[in-house]
Every structure is written in structure tokens, then in C-alpha cells.
Amino acid sequence: MVDTNAAVKPKQILTSGVKPIWCPGCGDFGVQAGINKALSDLGIPKENAVIVSGIGCSSSMPHPFATYGVHSLHGRLLPVAAGVKLANDDLTVIGAGGDGDGYGIGVGHLVHNARRNVDLTYIVMNNEIYGLTTGQASPTSLFGMKTKSTPFGSIENPENPVGLALASGATYVARAFSGDPMHMAEMIKGAILHKGFSLIDVFSPCVTFNNLNTFDWFRKRVYKLDSVGHDATSISAALERSLEAEKTNWEKVPIGLFYKVEKPHYAQLDMTLKKGSLLKQPMPTKDQVGEILEEYK
Amino acid sequence: MTSVALRIAGAHGDGVESSGALVIKVAARNGLHVVAYRGYGSIIRGGHCWYQVRMGDSEMNSYGDGIDILIALNQESIENQKSHLNDKAVVIYDPSKIKVDTLDASKYRLTPIPLLDIAITASGDPIMRNTVALGAAIRFLGIDISAFAEVLKGQFGRKGESVVNQNVKAATEGYNYQGVQTIYSLRGDGKHRYSLDGNTALSIGAYAAGCKFYSAYPMTPASSILHWFAAHEDKGVMPKQVEDELAAINMAIGASVAGVRSMCGTSGGGFSLMVEGLGLAGMIETPLVVVESQRSGPSTGVPTKTEQGDILFVMHASQGEFPRIVVAPRSIKESFKVAADAFNLADRYQVPVIIMMDLYLSEHVETLDSLDTESVHIDRGKVVTENTDGGRFKRYLITDDGVSPRSIPGSKGLEFVAGSDEHTEFGDLVTDAHAGLDWAIEVRKNMHSKRMRKIETMLKNESVFVPEVLNDGADYFLVTFGSTTGPALDAINLLKAGGKNFGLISFSYLMPLDKEKTKKLLEGRKLINVEVNYTGQLAQVIRMNTGIEITQSILKYDGEAFTAEEIARQALALVSK
């Protein structure tokens, strides 16, 4: 366990005063600190930030923040977040949820919002377990892992979320570790600044229900992509790196920026949004309605 | 009233639909009234389909029972349609393709025309055989060929003068073919009418109300709403085809949280996937309009056929209790009004509003003199833009009327979290860590009753939550909701002509209902519910709300909408027992 909050000294504190509900030592505290630092370093006014979550321990993320938030349904944070963003492009929209939420029940939305390149920052607190429902296997639980729902060891292979996001067309893909919130804050800042769909897969240990993938377990295995001269402009290099954990039997696990590419994002291509934020576009006049009606004469 | 029903029947790919559309245009522009309905089994090329266009010199509310003029484009059309032919019906067909020996020549006016030959001579294009047949039909109807030529010009003008001329030539040949003569004389009043289907009227209503975001996953019979928004994207609306209905509803909720009037739409199958999202909108009190256009169920059912089988499902969809409004427009005209009003109701009470269409209402076409665009006004309800007391914003403030002030992201000092878990006035969770603590129990109780109180408030403030009674002093009353109201209206006129005094009690708003008023309106009357489902769902709703049990019903679940004649016949049988 590390006191992750103490490690981060943000310029602006964005807390609502609501205490997070996490167990002491939960990795999600580090993620809270990372988001807080990223938002405050970038000077994003709290009224212009919306944190959208699903359901799970990690999905209570919006509450400690003084920003706007939607704590939505299990697996549905991405459509809600995309709806907010498409309605008002002036907002900074951050999705924050769990691995079960985003890689399990809601995985379809990940694929589609990535390929749509909606300008969202999506942070998945990946603890390789279902925390809130007290410790069942998640889509990223390792093969053989014993959980409440797999007491004899999981016989399913873990999903590769970084590879999936890359293959789906995400234009910013990174990984971070809750044990290094400063690095995570940099990844989040990069994602917020990036215009397009960003996924940050964050190892955020569950100290209560996952005694395999602990802070120490990750600390021994993670290394930074920066340190090996990874070329984050190359999709093939990124895909290759996304397979490394699996290939090394989780001995070497890269964190950092896998891939970043500039491509037009959804609002830049959409006929209506090109004219400005949907929210700001005027209501139709009676004449405009009448004109449309004439089509049917 | 004089009315004539023209039916064009053939195979998918024969141009049945475009031919029907042409006839509707001719009639609508020549002062006639039209009710038209397209019957199709599948959308696969070659499948049997038909388009019935009923034209009359005054307003009608149903597409007519029998056929007065049939244009049969293939053999199958003769076999499939012969049971629908009225006595003396005109049957137009091409003798080189079609045999009519199964039809009794003394009963019908068989009119063989070498459609294909004429088409090829006139234009070289076999598809113009439809135009030849339509030209003949126009003559039978007593409409002048020039009126048809005018519509052809409008329709094909873009393709150049020669295409227009070929069409006019083909039509004229049909018009002048030997044996073709005027037998009906439909006299229009000279008015130029609009012709549109229910989904179009609904879409225009939503547009007029300022709905700028529409998300959907394609599903018959709701898809044409998506197509409408897509075709009008240059008018400042955003159509969004998404990966599934889960995304459709949740994206619309997100857009609504951000302050944009939003709608999503589907049929019953897709609505099944939307159910959890509906509860989210209820819980976080986000205004939302959902369209559910019903088709024959259960499961995939009969995708191209109609039914009114989803109302109980929709009224009770999603776990727990929350206020919602369920409304089934009774006509195309009302589809516009209901859609325009739905956004105000959703905003005023911060609830989901579900508009129940059905395949028949969504897809059939009627002429209208006007749509009530003048009365459309926009009321966004309790939206606040400023923090007046400096404290933390109470988005879910407990109020007497149950409605709390709502802020839109971007407004300073009004930040809050909209949470699907039970929450405090600020939006903070009372679950997980706190559930069961005395204060949290209190919060839950107060917050739940605050939300539910909105039902009383809407019943007090709005006048729409009661049925409408027509012909108050009648001996018997048909009881309908939604699209069945149209044919029932025509049925009571038929019954009147037959000496029976029937009234009509019709529901558009189904939930909530003003129980007392509804009960008063129904009590002491002889009631017959008429519905397109097996179990009489409206009768169940009525009993649930008023305790009144309707013991006689006319039900249908074969995939087709009621015709007026059918209702009248069955009603007569019931009261003559």
C-alpha cells in the first residue's frame, strides 16, 4: 500500500468534499489523484469537465470531484459520455470505470467509440477482478486465476484491452499504473489534450479481492515504454508491445504511451457539429418547420 | 361521402411502392383525401406486396376494406387479392403475363391492357408498364390526365424532359385504351394537401420541438425516423446510428444531460434492450423521449406486420418504480402533436416519455390539410443557470411538486453528479458505504417519494391524461387507444348508417391516467374494447386504473390493422347477440 495522494501536489483541488467509498489502499485512490492532477494542471474549469462512469467500485469516481458527473449504468459509460460530448463539444469529457464495466459487459461500446474517434478520454481501472460484486473473475483475470467464480482457476484467456483498442482505431492508447500517479497524470493529460478517442488502461489493484495482481506484483513487472525507445507513432510497434505481457507470461509489462495518431475526430467530420456545438445551435423557427412541411405537398 | 380504393399489387422490385406514391400525390394535389397503406411480407426482392390507396371527397380514417380498382402486376397478385375485391371491381392486368380465369368475369370489370407492349413502344422501358396501368386507373377514377401528367413532371423532371415525355405518353396510352372509361367521379375541393406517414409526422413534431439528437439502431418499423433525421441533417439535427439499442438510449441520455433535447427510437425488440436505460433516465431525472413502434411479437415476430402488443410491457419496463409518460398517438396528425408536446412534458417533469407507435401508424400515409405548427412552443422546465445562494447545488432538491432545479454542464457553481444509485439532494450516493444507516434510509424514502410525487403534479397540471369521448349519448361505446382509433371512428359511422348508435372512447395518453376522471367517463356505459393484440391490454389498463371490467372485446392479432368494416361487423354481431 502506498499513500498515493501524498505523492501528488496538484495546483487546483477539485474535490467536492465527498469521501470516496474505496477500501483503504485501493488502487483507485491513485487514479483519483491522477485525474485531479491532470485536470488541475491543464486548468480545466470544473464546470466544463464531466466525469462519466459506469457501475463498480471504480465507477464511483465522479463523486469526490467538484466537476459535473454522471454515474451511469454498468457497461454504459461510453455511450453516455459520447452523448454528452456530441451534445456539447466544449466540455472535457472523461470516462472512468472498471475492467468488468468496460472490457466485459460494455466492451462493444469500446470498439465502436474507438472507431468513431469521439473525442473522449477513457480511463479503465483494471484490477483484473470484479471488486464491487466481491471478487468474481473479470475479462482481464489471468488464466488460472482463482476467484469466487473460478475457485478451480479460470480457464479463459484474458482480454488484451490495449490491443483491442488499437485494432478498433483508438487514436491515443496508453497504459498506466496506480502505483505511479505522476506518470499516470501525464498519460491522462496527454489524452485530454489529444483530440480523438483515448484509452488509458490503468493497473489499479484491488487490495481486497485480488491477492494475485497486487501493487508489488505490478511494481516488479512494469517498465516504461519511454525507457526502451518505443515509437508511439507506429501502429505495428504498438500492437507488438501490446502483446508483450502475454508473450512473456506477464514478466515484462509495458506502461506508457503505446500509440498516438492525429486523425479527424467525430465532431470535425459530422455535418452538424462542424457548425458548432449542438447545444448552441438555435431551435428551429416556425418558418423552418413550415419549409420542411412543404416537402410533403 | 364517395371513396374509391385502388390497390396496386405485385412483387418487390415491380415498383409497387413508387406507383402508390404517385397516386397519392395525384389525389393530394387534386383536392382529394387519402388514406394509404402498404402491405408487405418481406423486403426481399420478389416477395409479394401491395399498396392500397383509398381516395375520397371527404376525410377518412381508415384505408378501406375491399378493393375497387386492382392493378395486378403478376399472377400471384390475382390469387392473393381476389378475396379482397369488391363487387364490380376493376381489374387491370396485362393478358400476356396474367391469367384471370379464376375470377368470375360477370362479377368484375376485367380490363386487359397490353401494359408491357405499350410501355416498350412508348419508352423502351418495361418498368413504365406501371405508368400505363396508372393512366388507365386515373381514367376510371375520373381524374383528368393532365393532373397525372403534372405529377409525373414533378417526379421525373430531374431526369430530363424525355423521361417526363415518355412517362406522360405511357400514361396517356393507358388513359385512352379501349374500354377504359370514367366510372367514378371523385370531385376534389381544389386544395393542395400534405401527404405523410406517422413516422414523418412524428419526426417533424420532434424537429419543431427542438429535438436535435436522435440515436437509433435500425429496426422496422422505426427505421424511417432515423432516415428522416439523416435526410434532414443539414437542418441542424444530429442523427446517430449506433452499435445497438443500449447505446441508442444511453447516448440520448448523455446528450440530454448535456442540455440537448434528445430522442431515441426502436421497435419492441430494441426497446427490450433499452429497458435498463429507461430506468436510468427515471432515476437521474433526465428528460428523454423514446419512440417504440410496435410490430407483431413476441421475439422477432413478424417484422413487417403491425400489432399493439407492447403497451403493458412498456408501461412496466425496468426495475423499481419511477414516473413515466406513455402515449399512443391516435392518428398521423396527432403523431406530430404528441411528439412536439413530449419534449415539453419530458422537460417539465424530468421524466422519460415513451411514444407508442405501431407499424400501421408509422407507415401508412394520410393527407392532411395542415399540421398544428403554430401551437408548438418550447418549455424547458426548471432549468437553472445561476447559483443564487452560493452553496453546493442541490440538483435533487426535495420539492412539493417533486420536480427539482436542473443544471446543464458548463454552468458554473451548479456542478453535480447524476447517479443511478439512490442519492441525496446533492446527488451523492447513499448506497455502498451508507445503505441501511438511519440517515440513508431517510434519504432513500424522501428521494423516492419526491420522484413519485411528480405523477400527482403532472395529473394536476396537465389535462391530457384522460380519454376522449365521442358521441356522448350513444348506446354502446368502442374503446380504443392509438392507431386503432382511426378505423373505429369510421366504424361508428358505418354502424350509424346501419341504425346502431355507437360512440367512441379513445385513449392517447395511457400513463399516467387520471383515475377518477377516467372512471367517471367510462362508468355506466356499454363498452367494447377494440385492440390489435390477443389479451386486450387496454382493457387491462382500464381495469387496473378504474376497476371497470370490459367484458366484450374485438381483438385481432393476424398482423394487419383493423379496417372499419371489420370493426363494424364484429361490433354489430356482439350487440345483436
Ligand SMILES: Cc1ncc(C[n+]2csc(CCOP(=O)(O)OP(=O)(O)O)c2C)c(N)n1
Ligand atoms: C446489468 C448489471 N449487471 C450486473 C451488475 C452487478 N455489478 C455491479 S459492479 C459489477 C462488476 C464490477 O467490476 P468492475 O467493472 O471491474 O469494477 P470494480 O468494482 O472492479 O472497480 C457487477 C457485475 C450491475 N450493476 N448491472
Ligand code: SF4
Ligand atoms: S473492493 Fe477492491 S476495487 Fe473495490 S474499493 Fe475495495 S479494494 Fe478497491
Ligand SMILES: [Mg+2]
Ligand atoms: Mg474491476
